Amino acid sequence: MNTNISRGRLNAKKIAPPGLSLLALILLSLLPIFVTDYTIIKINSIISFVIIAVSWSIFSGPTGYISLSTAAFYGLGMYASAILGNHLPLPLVMVISGIASFIIALIIGVITLRLRGVYFTIFTFGLVELLRNLILWLEIKFSGTRGRFVPSVDFQQVFYCILGTLAIILLISYLIKRSRFGLALIGIGESEDAAAHIGINTTLVKVLGFSISSFAVGAVGAAMATRTNYIDPGIAFNMLMSFMPVLMAIFGGMSTIPGPIIGAAVFAYLEELLITKVPEYFMIIFGAIMIIAILFLPNGLTGIAGKLFKRRKGAGKNANT
Amino acid sequence: MSNKILQIVLEGLIMGGIYALISMGLTMQYGVARILNVSHGEFIMVGAFITWMLTTMAGISPLLALIICMPVTFLIGYILHRTLYKKLKDLTPSAGAYEGNAMLISFGLMFIIQSVAQKIWGSSPQGYKYLTFSFKIGKTAIAVNRLFVLFVTIIISVIFYFFLNRTRMGKAIRASSQDPAAAGMMGIKINRVMAICFGIGAILAGIAGSLLSMINNINTSMGMNYTVIALIVVVLGGLGSIPGSLVGGLILGFVGSIVNRIDTSLYMVVFYVLIMVLLLVRPKGLLGR
Amino acid sequence: MPILNATGVSKAFGGLKAVSQVDFHVAEGEILGLIGPNGAGKSTLFNLISGAIPLDSGTIMFDGVKISGKKPDKICRLGIGRTFQTAQNFAGMSLRQNVLMGALFGKKGQSATQAAADVDEILDFVGLTELCDKQVSDIPLAYQKRLEVARALATKPRLLMLDEMMAGLNPTEVAEAMELVEKIRNSGITVIMIEHVMKAIMSICDRIIVLHHGQKIADGTPQEVSSMGTVIEVYLGQ
Numbered sequence: 001m002n003t004n005i006s007r008g009r010l011n012a013k014k015i016a017p018p019g020l021s022l023l024a025l026i027l028l029s030l031l032p033i034f035v036t037d038y039t040i041i042k043i044n045s046i047i048s049f050v051i052i053a054v055s056w057s058i059f060s061g062p063t064g065y066i067s068l069s070t071a072a073f074y075g076l077g078m079y080a081s082a083i084l085g086n087h088l089p090l091p092l093v094m095v096i097s098g099i100a101s102f103i104i105a106l107i108i109g110v111i112t113l114r115l116r117g118v119y120f121t122i123f124t125f126g127l128v129e130l131l132r133n134l135i136l137w138l139e140i141k142f143s144g145t146r147g148r149f150v151p152s153v154d155f156q157q158v159f160y161c162i163l164g165t166l167a168i169i170l171l172i173s174y175l176i177k178r179s180r181f182g183l184a185l186i187g188i189g190e191s192e193d194a195a196a197h198i199g200i201n202t203t204l205v206k207v208l209g210f211s212i213s214s215f216a217v218g219a220v221g222a223a224m225a226t227r228t229n230y231i232d233p234g235i236a237f238n239m240l241m242s243f244m245p246v247l248m249a250i251f252g253g254m255s256t257i258p259g260p261i262i263g264a265a266v267f268a269y270l271e272e273l274l275i276t277k278v279p280e281y282f283m284i285i286f287g288a289i290m291i292i293a294i295l296f297l298p299n300g301l302t303g304i305a306g307k308l309f310k311r312r313k314g315a316g317k318n319a320n321t
Numbered sequence: 322m323s324n325k326i327l328q329i330v331l332e333g334l335i336m337g338g339i340y341a342l343i344s345m346g347l348t349m350q351y352g353v354a355r356i357l358n359v360s361h362g363e364f365i366m367v368g369a370f371i372t373w374m375l376t377t378m379a380g381i382s383p384l385l386a387l388i389i390c391m392p393v394t395f396l397i398g399y400i401l402h403r404t405l406y407k408k409l410k411d412l413t414p415s416a417g418a419y420e421g422n423a424m425l426i427s428f429g430l431m432f433i434i435q436s437v438a439q440k441i442w443g444s445s446p447q448g449y450k451y452l453t454f455s456f457k458i459g460k461t462a463i464a465v466n467r468l469f470v471l472f473v474t475i476i477i478s479v480i481f482y483f484f485l486n487r488t489r490m491g492k493a494i495r496a497s498s499q500d501p502a503a504a505g506m507m508g509i510k511i512n513r514v515m516a517i518c519f520g521i522g523a524i525l526a527g528i529a530g531s532l533l534s535m536i537n538n539i540n541t542s543m544g545m546n547y548t549v550i551a552l553i554v555v556v557l558g559g560l561g562s563i564p565g566s567l568v569g570g571l572i573l574g575f576v577g578s579i580v581n582r583i584d585t586s587l588y589m590v591v592f593y594v595l596i597m598v599l600l601l602v603r604p605k606g607l608l609g610r
Numbered sequence: 611m612p613i614l615n616a617t618g619v620s621k622a623f624g625g626l627k628a629v630s631q632v633d634f635h636v637a638e639g640e641i642l643g644l645i646g647p648n649g650a651g652k653s654t655l656f657n658l659i660s661g662a663i664p665l666d667s668g669t670i671m672f673d674g675v676k677i678s679g680k681k682p683d684k685i686c687r688l689g690i691g692r693t694f695q696t697a698q699n700f701a702g703m704s705l706r707q708n709v710l711m712g713a714l715f716g717k718k719g720q721s722a723t724q725a726a727a728d729v730d731e732i733l734d735f736v737g738l739t740e741l742c743d744k745q746v747s748d749i750p751l752a753y754q755k756r757l758e759v760a761r762a763l764a765t766k767p768r769l770l771m772l773d774e775m776m777a778g779l780n781p782t783e784v785a786e787a788m789e790l791v792e793k794i795r796n797s798g799i800t801v802i803m804i805e806h807v808m809k810a811i812m813s814i815c816d817r818i819i820v821l822h823h824g825q826k827i828a829d830g831t832p833q834e835v836s837s838m839g840t841v842i843e844v845y846l847g848q
Contacts, residue, residue: 066421111597118357118420119600122552125359129549130593137586180714187711190700194758196682197660197692198765199715203681239545243428250425280440287432294422294429295409 018174025167032156040159041227042272047162048220049244049268053252053260054169056245058176059213061260062185063206068242069108069124072131073101073214075236077221078150079135082231085151090161090226094219101218102211109207125242132237139233147232150225162223169216173257176212185209243290250293324460329578335467335536337574338474339529343547344554344566345481346525352561353498354515354522355416356406356423360431361551362544364394364523367434368530369539370442376449376534383451387473387531391524398523401430402516410512431544438541448538470532477528478567485563494518498561549589553596613638613769613800614659619668619678621654628654630824632668636769641791641801643815643832651824652804653695656771660692661685672769686716691767693758695774695804699746705753706742709733709760716765728764735797736760736790752783759790763799770794772803776810788814812836 028047032040052070060067080097081090088096112123139145176182184205187195196202225231244267245260252263270289274282343365350358368390375386406423413419452466485491497504497514505511529547533539554573558565573592580588612635621629629651636642644652657663659670661682670678677685691712700708709732713725733739736756741749746757755775762770776787788810795801805811811818811832818835820828828834828841835841 064417064421066425111601115600118424119556121421121424122357122556126549126552126593126596129545129589133586133589137584137590140586183711183714186702187700187715190702191698193662193694194698194700194761195711195715197662197686197698198712198761199683199686199717201681201683246425281436283432283436287429287436290429290432291405291426294425295405295412 018171021170021174025163025170029160029163032159037155041155044155044159044162044227045224045272046265046268047159047166048224049248050261050264051162051166051169051216051220052241053245053248053264054166054173054257055213055216057213057249057257057260058169058173059185059206059209060246061249062182063189063209065113065206065210066121066246067124067210067213068121068246069105069127069214070217070245071128071237071239071241072124073105073217074221074224074241075128075131075135075233075238076101076104077218077223078225078231078236079148080218081222081225082148082150085153085226090153090157090223091164094161094165094222097222098215098219102215105211105214106207109210110203113203113206113210128237128239128242132233135237136233147230147235150229150231152229153223153226155227158223158226162220165216165219165223170257172212177257181205181208240286247286247290247293251289251297253297325582327458327461329575329582331463331467331471332581333571333575333578335471335474335574336577337571338471338478339532339570340550340554340573340577341567341570342474342477342525342529342532343551344558344570345478345563346522346529347551347555348522348558348561348563348566349494349518349525350522351555352563353494353501353518354402354406355420356402356427356519357420357552358519358522359424359427359548359552360434360544361427361522361526362546362548363431363434363438364398364526364544365530365533365547366438366539366541366544367397368394368527369534369543370438370447370530370541371527372531372534373447373449373539374442376451377447383449383531383535384473387528390527390531394523394527395520399516399520402519403512405430406519407512407516431548435541435544442541444541446538446540448534451535464536466535470536473528473532477525481525490514490517546589550592553592556596557599611638612636613673614802615671616659617669619655619658619670620666621651621658621663622666627824629658629821632821632824632826634819634826634829636800636802637817638800639795639798640816641795641803641814643811643818644802644804644821645806645811645818646821650821652821653773654824655821656692656773656802656804659685659771660690683715686765686767687718689766689768690771691716691762691765691769692771693755693762693773693775695777697751697754697758699754699757699761701746704743704745705738705749705757705760706733708746708757709738709742709764712761712764716767725764728766732760732763735763735793737786752779752787755779756787756790759794763794767799769800769802772801772805774804774806776805776807779807784810 031043052074056067056070059065077097080100081093084093084096108123108127112120115123136146176185184195184200187200188202188205192202228235248263248267249260250263251267252261253259274285278285343361347358347361350356350361371390371393372383372386375381375389376383381389405426409422409426410419413422452469453464455462455464457463485495493504493509493514494517496507497509497511501511504514550573554566554569557572558567558569576591576595577588580591614636616635617633619629619632620627632655644655646652654663658665658678661677661680661684665678668678669676672685672688672690675688677688677690700711703711706729709729710725713728713732714720714722733742736759738753738756738760741753746754749757759772759775772791776784779787784807791801791803791814803811803815815832817830818828818832819826820835820841828838830838
């Protein structure tokens with residue numbers, strides 16, 4: 001596990017990751033000038049997956065509390081877009097959806113994060129089903145419809161909105177990794193008892209961590225809903241969405257920031273490819289990749305890269321002495 | 322009035338019994354093999370479709386089909402554990418990590434089984450008629466197939482109880498659930514016991530699926546709903562407790578049967594709220610250790 | 611003036627009374643030994659004091675403040691540190707990082723530079739300086755237990771609770787551990803220790819409490835306790 005404890009010194013290694021990300025973000029923001037509209041739509045979906053994977057790893061990466069609530073917040077975001085989209089500009093809808101997700105995560109967290117391990121996972125899993133059933137019931141009862149139309153938004157605007165969200169979540173993720181709060185999260189993952197007994201308010205840290213890792217998902221859901229013009233509870237609260245970040249993070253490796261980013265990018269591309277080429281086998285392949293990744297990639301792709309790098313470094317050392 | 326109460330009680334018993342079967346199955350898989358098997362509902366679906374296929378295409382009686390289902394689902398479960406989960410166990414260093422990863426693998430299985438089933442059986446609802454006549458107690462009409470399902474559920478539960486308490490294998494299973502390390506030292510082949518438990522969990526799911534196909538329409542995406550119900554029951558009863566899942570299943574059956582009278586689309590919501598409240602009051606479940 | 615005062619402390623698990631109506635106090639600056647057969651409720655008592663599990667009834671006062679009902683992190687910050695029966699360390703971190711965690715979170719408003727300085731001092735104090743860059747999983751058990759002590763010390767406790775710190779150690783290591791406990795007390799920290807190594811308990815404790823079936827059956831100096839009939843019967847005589 002990468003325990004990046006700050007010792008108060010600045011060096012090139014530490015400035016490099018945020019510097020590179022900033023450069024990448026600036027280059028990305030110029031993209032619409034050069035590429036076709038179709039490519040922008042594709043890139044939107046890849047970026048949204050990256051945001052979701054990075055969000056998920058902020059909490060579940062260090063603590064090991066596997067959350068399956070992504071689809072819940074993503075779906076809430078979609079509904080925010082459907083309900084508010086006609087009255088408010090997209091950025092504002094995203095902010096509202098993000099705040100709503102944060103607050104709901106706070107409430108769910110207070111109730112369920114007193115529970116350890118698998119209990120928490122079951123609950124976040126059930127949350128998606130609950131919201132789907134609840135909203136379906138509310139819709140039929142009060143609005144008399146099953147689904148809603150989502151006002152569409154120019155996809156360049158969507159692009160800049162989710163790029164902004166990406167910048168924010170990367171910054172937050174980076175700051176948390178360097179902060180005491182981040183250390184507390186790692187401590188909880190390593191030994192929750194020990195963490196509590198050295199003065200870490202584990203409940204507060206967990207609830208806050210879970211909430212932080214949920215708000216951007218709500219915001220992205222609102223932005224991505226504009227791509228489909230119709231939603232119903234079944235579309236909005238799609239269980240598959242909850243597994244995407246888990247898989248991406250496992251695929252890329254959970255304990256570093258680049259891990260989930262690489263996982264998300266590779267996976268989003270793969271998904272696109274599978275859905276267009278072999279749609280009827282998509283779920284089977286999805287499940288198989290999931291099982292294989294868990295069995296054979298304990299530290300993800302970045303873990304393998306890291307191992308290779310370490311081996312080379314080790315070999316170099318031996319050669320020198 | 323009494324007519325309504327009788328129906329609610331009967332419906333509660335029938336669904337509660339099936340929930341209890343499913344949940345005892347999940348408890349076997351989690352309590353001993355430490356796998357919170359989220360693909361449990363898919364085994365229910367598979368059981369239901371095998372029964373449907375044998376009944377409608379081969380003309381076999383659903384009861385016989387149920388009996389054929391048992392070894393089939395057991396073998397699927399047993400082999401899955403011997404290959405996949407055994408491999409995972411060898412590769413995972415800590416027990417905590419194994420639990421997490423085993424659960425994720427079962428999610429992968431869920432996707433695979435569900436889509437393979439869709440390939441084979443399609444996604445439209447299916448059904449057949451079995452013992453569809455009814456008789457009356459007072460003013461209440463009772464369908465014979467529902468009563469039959471209740472009857473089979475009780476028989477299976479009794480057999481299961483005797484298996485756990487009176488047979489050598491049952492004793493080995495109970496010993497392993499309490500202390501796997503000690504059981505291993507006593508000469509119990511722990512990996513085999515775990516695989517058998519996983520298989521038994523699959524059997525119970527398969528039976529539940531068979532029974533469901535006798536009284537309801539079935540479809541290939543029915544599994545998830547029952548998985549969630551089983552998870553709720555198992556949490557309600559305390560993870561890993563067999564009597565807990567029996568009681569929890571019956572409670573959920575009754576609650577569901579009452580809610581169904583008020584608003585059919587609301588029962589999952591009520592279940593979820595129920596479990597939330599319960600966990601606030603008793604974090605270890607109703608009969609949890 | 612006792613630093614810790616417990617009255618009527620009880621805890622039951624299901625029907626089993628793990629700790630029942632226990633009254634005791636700890637005087638400032640003493641080393642208090644807690645002994646009793648397995649399952650006597652010693653670790654449960656530690657868990658009740660440190661807030662790991664809530665008590666059913668009774669009150670625990672620490673330095674005039676009621677701590678029963680508080681969460682472990684609050685109790686830690688009030689000045690009670692502890693170790694666990696089976697060592698609980700942050701396995702993926704180095705020894706230094708483990709101790710740093712204690713220094714950073716143990717007291718409010720601790721600056722990072724101050725914490726780092728404290729860590730060096732504590733590593734030296736417990737004799738782990740040489741191993742400080744190793745991973746927890748790479749060091750032997752004796753050191754893992756000592757690491758727990760170091761991490762607890764880093765939270766700057768006034769009372770330190772040691773749960774079977776000497777279990778599984780060889781005679782040399784036991785001697786070193788005893789020396790460390792004396793050193794901790796001499797630095798002004800009150801100590802409660804659960805221990806099965808009789809030689810150690812008898813020679814370094816100022817006072818000993820004996821638990822049996824969750825009840826306190828003896829309380830006195832090592833000489834007094836070792837000569838009590840009931841104690842010999844249930845414990846020492848075994």
